[in-house]
Amino acid sequence: MPPESGSEVDLWFDDLEHPLTDAALRLRTAILGVSPSIVESIKWKAPNFATTDDFATFSLRRPNAVQVILHTGAKPKPEHPEIVIDDPAGLAKRLDRNRFVVTITSDQQAAVAEPAFITLVRSWVDQLD
Template sequence: MEPAEQAGLKDYLASLDHPMASAVRSLRTAILSVDPQIRENIKWHAPNFALRDDFATFNLSRPDTLQVVLHTGAKPKPGHREITITDPHKLLRWSGRNRGVVTFPTKAAAEAALEDFTDIVRQWASQLE
């Protein structure tokens, strides 16, 4: 990440005006812990994460809900093998063959699910091409 982009991201996170901002910061840390190669930026006015391509993007459009969209890149990749995730607590809602959404209705729910969320992201990232 370029220094200016990193500074912009830090400013963005510091000034994030969302009722679940502390959960955003916790989930961001969890995502970054999965792989030291993960890069981050702001996309659609929210944190976005990439390895070889984008794979996780926050959806902060609703003040009462926090979502993380897991996907296989900036553009659909119909030929990408199907991603499989072990998710015993059913955090991930599939919205397509290679697209899932994790929704947290409260800060407490996000904090309580942090370990499971991290495991889901780790599994997701390991299957990206």
């Protein structure tokens, strides 16, 4: 699903001054395309994605990287079954039991990684509920 024009996330991206804005926009579109139930907002001063709860948040603090943190919500959920991801491209690094980070360091990497990133996000979303 393409982003809704004029949304708060669009406005956030309009103001963004980051060398990898195009990569971030590509990842945003990829996430939104995984399921029509995914909604986006600005949370923690960055784009955030949710279905019934938050599951992915961008981090653009580093000028040389776009990071997507995959999680199970704002607070850890010890009762949530461990998420097993489909990541044959090795994009994700485990941070915690149900928390991973995907780091993209160039527009070219974002383009090449997009199909694997979509598979990874779909795998993640399928295990949330």
